[in-house]
Amino acid sequence: MLGRLILPLLALAAAPALAGELGHEHHAHGAHQHGVAQLEVAVDGPTLTIRLESPLDNLLGFEHAPRTEKQKQAAQGLLAALRRGDGLFTPTATAGCKLNEAKVEAPVLEGRADAGDHADLDADWRYTCAQPARLTGMKVGLFAKYPGLKRLDAAVVSGKGQAAFRLTRKQPFLSW
Ligand SMILES: [Zn+2]
Missing domain, CATH: 1.20.5 (Single alpha-helices involved in coiled-coils or other helix-helix interfaces)
Structure with a gap:
């Protein structure tokens, strides 16, 4: 019994x-859901820090180690574009923010990880703003550049507190 x-x-x-x-x-x-990515934004005095965690599929259309020449070029192009940062984020123009550091990690693309079913890309950008008091938001340009990205769940931490946003192609603006 x-x-x-x-x-x-x-x-x-x-x-x-x-x-x-x-x-x-x-x-x-x-959380790894194709079409969705996470964005963390922190405003601390003159420093604006942005962190993206996204399924590679959103940005590249595949998530395995690149095999063909075309895939290798696409992977290198993605890493270079994210490291340059051009047009990815547009903080309040009058705040005079300049990108001074970008770090992008995608182990699957760099041959440092065995490809599983899914793979992510993590990126960090740091801006320094000349007029931080005027910094009240930014437009996120990722949607225009990466059609595979449909939604960004964003969290903002600033001197005014914390706020959460759900950004889409139609609503790519953050404000704080
Ligand atoms: Zn995936």
């Missing part, structure tokens, strides 16, 4: 653990 009770209990206990493990393997960086 006891044996019959224990077996179903063990099966119940094991099932969520197994599901959790599989889930972790396929979503190594947390």
